Amino acid sequence: MAESLSARNIVKHYGGVVALSDGNLDVNAREVVALIGANGSGKSTMSKVINGVVVLDGGQLLLDGKPMQFSSPQAAKKMGIATVFQELSLIPQMTVAENIWLTREPLNAFGSVDRKTVQARTEELLSLFKGTFKTDLRPDAPVASLPPDEKQIIEILKAISFDPWMIILDEATASLDSRQVERLFELVRQWKGQGKAIVFVSHRMEEIFRIADKFSVLRNGRTVGAGMMKDINEKQLVKLMIEKESVFSYIRGESKADKKQATEVCIEVKDLSTDLLRDISFKAHKGELVGIGGLRGQGQRDLLLSLFGDIHYSGVVKLFDNEVKFKHPRDAMKLGLALVPGDRAKEGLLYIRSILENLMLPSWKQYGTPLKLGKAKQDATQAGASLNLKMAGLGEPVSSLSGGNAQKVVIGKWLMRKPQVLLLDDPTKGVDVGTKAEFYALLTKLCDEGKTILFYSSDDEELVGLCDRVLVIHDGIIRAELSGNTLTREGLIAASLGVSEGYHPDARTGGAE
Amino acid sequence: MRRSRWDALMSRYPSLFALILFVISIVINLILQPNMFAKDTLNSNMRVFLPIILLSVGQAIVILGGGIDISVGGIVSIVNTVLATRVGLDGSPERMWQFIFVSLFAGLLAGAINGFFIAYLRLQPIITTYATSFLYAGFALYILPNPGGGIPASIAALYRDTTPLGLPLAFYIIAIILLIWLYVSSTRFGKYLFAVGGKPDAAYETAVPVTLIQFSTYVVSGFMAALSGIAITMLSGSGNADIGASMTLNSITGVVIGGNSMSGGIGGVAGPVMGAITLNIIQNIISFAHIDTWWETLVKATIIVVALAAPGVINLIRRRRS
Numbered sequence: 001m002a003e004s005l006s007a008r009n010i011v012k013h014y015g016g017v018v019a020l021s022d023g024n025l026d027v028n029a030r031e032v033v034a035l036i037g038a039n040g041s042g043k044s045t046m047s048k049v050i051n052g053v054v055v056l057d058g059g060q061l062l063l064d065g066k067p068m069q070f071s072s073p074q075a076a077k078k079m080g081i082a083t084v085f086q087e088l089s090l091i092p093q094m095t096v097a098e099n100i101w102l103t104r105e106p107l108n109a110f111g112s113v114d115r116k117t118v119q120a121r122t123e124e125l126l127s128l129f130k131g132t133f134k135t136d137l138r139p140d141a142p143v144a145s146l147p148p149d150e151k152q153i154i155e156i157l158k159a160i161s162f163d164p165w166m167i168i169l170d171e172a173t174a175s176l177d178s179r180q181v182e183r184l185f186e187l188v189r190q191w192k193g194q195g196k197a198i199v200f201v202s203h204r205m206e207e208i209f210r211i212a213d214k215f216s217v218l219r220n221g222r223t224v225g226a227g228m229m230k231d232i233n234e235k236q237l238v239k240l241m242i243e244k245e246s247v248f249s250y251i252r253g254e255s256k257a258d259k260k261q262a263t264e265v266c267i268e269v270k271d272l273s274t275d276l277l278r279d280i281s282f283k284a285h286k287g288e289l290v291g292i293g294g295l296r297g298q299g300q301r302d303l304l305l306s307l308f309g310d311i312h313y314s315g316v317v318k319l320f321d322n323e324v325k326f327k328h329p330r331d332a333m334k335l336g337l338a339l340v341p342g343d344r345a346k347e348g349l350l351y352i353r354s355i356l357e358n359l360m361l362p363s364w365k366q367y368g369t370p371l372k373l374g375k376a377k378q379d380a381t382q383a384g385a386s387l388n389l390k391m392a393g394l395g396e397p398v399s400s401l402s403g404g405n406a407q408k409v410v411i412g413k414w415l416m417r418k419p420q421v422l423l424l425d426d427p428t429k430g431v432d433v434g435t436k437a438e439f440y441a442l443l444t445k446l447c448d449e450g451k452t453i454l455f456y457s458s459d460d461e462e463l464v465g466l467c468d469r470v471l472v473i474h475d476g477i478i479r480a481e482l483s484g485n486t487l488t489r490e491g492l493i494a495a496s497l498g499v500s501e502g503y504h505p506d507a508r509t510g511g512a513e
Numbered sequence: 514m515r516r517s518r519w520d521a522l523m524s525r526y527p528s529l530f531a532l533i534l535f536v537i538s539i540v541i542n543l544i545l546q547p548n549m550f551a552k553d554t555l556n557s558n559m560r561v562f563l564p565i566i567l568l569s570v571g572q573a574i575v576i577l578g579g580g581i582d583i584s585v586g587g588i589v590s591i592v593n594t595v596l597a598t599r600v601g602l603d604g605s606p607e608r609m610w611q612f613i614f615v616s617l618f619a620g621l622l623a624g625a626i627n628g629f630f631i632a633y634l635r636l637q638p639i640i641t642t643y644a645t646s647f648l649y650a651g652f653a654l655y656i657l658p659n660p661g662g663g664i665p666a667s668i669a670a671l672y673r674d675t676t677p678l679g680l681p682l683a684f685y686i687i688a689i690i691l692l693i694w695l696y697v698s699s700t701r702f703g704k705y706l707f708a709v710g711g712k713p714d715a716a717y718e719t720a721v722p723v724t725l726i727q728f729s730t731y732v733v734s735g736f737m738a739a740l741s742g743i744a745i746t747m748l749s750g751s752g753n754a755d756i757g758a759s760m761t762l763n764s765i766t767g768v769v770i771g772g773n774s775m776s777g778g779i780g781g782v783a784g785p786v787m788g789a790i791t792l793n794i795i796q797n798i799i800s801f802a803h804i805d806t807w808w809e810t811l812v813k814a815t816i817i818v819v820a821l822a823a824p825g826v827i828n829l830i831r832r833r834r835s
Contacts, residue, residue, distance in 0.1 A: 073719070089714075094707055103719055112696065
């Protein structure tokens with residue numbers, strides 16, 4: 001097994017765009033290095049350079065001090081470098097076992113894949129995450145049928161299945177719930193003990209401080225700082241990432257007034273049930289920011305989709321005291337609802353089309369026939385400016401934007417319709433801290449303008465910091481409604497785990513490090 | 514992510530639909546032609562079916578890998594014209610064997626040309642093979658401008674009348690193909706094929722040799738097309754540069770009826786084999802029912818549309834019901 005890997009002065013261009021101009025990274029065995037940076041700072045490119053997916057344009061990779069060149073993922077793999085990709089590298093049509101062992105299938109004497117061995121070894125790997133799956137996860141289950149968190153876990157298992165000396169976890173925790181993250185961190189500590197090196201890429205500060213030994217910060221393609229975690233605090237780290245500290249002004253703690261309860265009821269839900277949800281009832285007032293929390297996949301997405309008319313439900317939904325039953329999202333849109341979907345790549349954006357087209361997609365009707373393009377451009381420019389959208393021009397494809405900016409386009413396209421009710425499905429997933437802060441300010445502003453926002457997030461911290469109230473969904477029912485004094489991280493986690501009577505110490509296994 | 518029973522069943526057994534159609538068509542055929550399973554009838558049917566079956570198997574491999582090959586008919590024509598002109602009606606068996614060898618090589622080469630353009634130059638499969646289909650058909654026409662030539666009747670009879678243990682030769686060939694597939698699908702190549710057809714980017718990141726796999730599917734298809742050409746030449750005993758033209762659509766129909774996903778990554782070879790047989794039986798039914806032959810294309814096209822639309826229609830009905 002190798003002992004160390006260093007990247008020196010790495011340069012990488014994509015066409016005219018410089019992704020990395022001076023990337024540096026040192027990783028040693030028995031170490032967890034956090035690779036940190038805002039979206040678009042070059043983190044993903046850095047991990048792709050190390051694992052051979054992209055060929056570098058300059059700089060050097062040193063393995064145990066010797067210059068190395070990885071021209072393909074195969075070459076990096078041979079060197080014992082495994083990657084857990086953010087965009088999943090699983091084949092949906094194939095089974096869990098087939099995916100994990102792809103290219104390394106144990107063969108029998110005839111060259112056939114040895115099914116029994118595959119089955120046994122897969123079971124062994126799955127047992128590492130035993131107890132964190134919602135359903136009994138079988139090795140022969142097709143990957144397409146799994147929820148996102150389980151797909152991510154399969155991705156992790158696939159990476160460790162060939163016993164690499166170095167593991168790159170690229171946003172691997174983004175779609176995991178807290179139990180699964182705990183389990184992953186236990187494993188990371190084990191791997192460290194076994195002499196492996198781990199590169200941990202994440203946006204979640206709290207996780208970085210819990211698991212990493214060292215950090216390396218990228219900003220605009222340059223490594224701007226590196227050192228030991230114990231010598232730095234959260235504020236200093238964020239400062240390194242975004243230069244100007246002022247952006248990191250969380251709205252946390254502000255405007256949690258009860259006065260909003262006094263305004264008229266905007267949305268009222270009574271006994272809403274779907275395949276996943278049972279008898280959901282709540283009210284949201286005008287100008288209120290209502291959080292929806294809980295572990296992933298407990299029905300939060302279903303709730304937003306049924307309110308938007310995208311899935312079938314039973315029960316009563318009232319909008320400003322009028323009962324509504326949307327058959328199609330366009331009915332919901334007509335009455336001023338907007339949904340920012342959770343998977344921006346799949347449901348939110350047309351990546352190869354221009355920013356202008358993406359922003360205008362829900363609103364073209366307002367621009368007549370033939371389209372008043374001049375006015376559309378003007379409005380889009382305005383929307384872009386108000387969202388602080390960093391782009392080369394409205395005509396550029398969305399694929400040219402970083403994750404945070406792409407998410408701004410998703411939100412922007414709905415804001416252009418001036419909605420009354422915003423349904424947000426985990427909008428800050430995979431978004432950098434700077435953009436998050438801007439985003440929080442935007443939500444607060446929208447509420448002040450009298451919009452009602454239902455905000456599902458997998459980030460407990462932002463629910464607690466931002467929302468007036470949080471409905472915690474567990475196993476399809478509202479397990480708790482937290483507000484004011486009861487709205488704390490402990491309370492939220494406890495309710496997420498199905499412990500309804502306040503905060504239970506057992507619910508925080510291994511949380512204190 | 515909710516999945517209904519039907520979805521689960523269909524994803525586990527993609528050829529279920531093929532099996533149902535297969536059984537229905539056999540039953541109808543049996544009603545119209547009670548002696549369908551008599552030794553001679555069976556043999557005379559199966560030897561006509563075999564060329565399309567072989568072609569569908571090759572097509573299935575390409576489609577599983579995420580591509581499509583519409584040049585197979587042209588390859589069949591090349592093989593047919595080569596055999597008919599070089600062996601001749603009074604050729605020796607040795608010469609026949611020699612040119613069978615040449616034909617197989619020609620098939621591999623034609624497939625390799627397709628594969629090179631598609632896998633290595635990254636051209637669109639449908640456009641590329643559409644273009645090469647004219648190249649191959651044109652080459653066949655150059656070899657044999659007017660129908661004619663042929664192979665010795667004695668050699669044709671070898672294909673037409675060989676019935677070991679009273680069963681048609683085609684059964685043995687199908688059995689061998691299925692056994693080979695059973696083996697291949699259990700090897701790494703098989704897993705790679707599904708991976709490349711399912712999600713090529715992910716397969717690449719996992720270090721699957723994507724380009725090589727894509728290339729090889731066209732080579733396999735070319736080889737199967739050559740086998741198909743040899744079979745149809747031995748069946749007809751004569752040469753005609755136009756012989757393969759109508760077979761391309763049939764091979765694709767066989768794969769579609771066989772339940773393979775047109776976008777790749779789902780299915781197998783048994784389904785397309787059944788699909789090809791079903792397609793031929795339907796043609797028989799049409800002729801037995803004294804329906805004008807010009808209906809045939811219409812019926813075939815309808816079957817493709819129905820087979821392609823079936824999953825969507827089932828989904829629609831389910832959505833309406835809920």
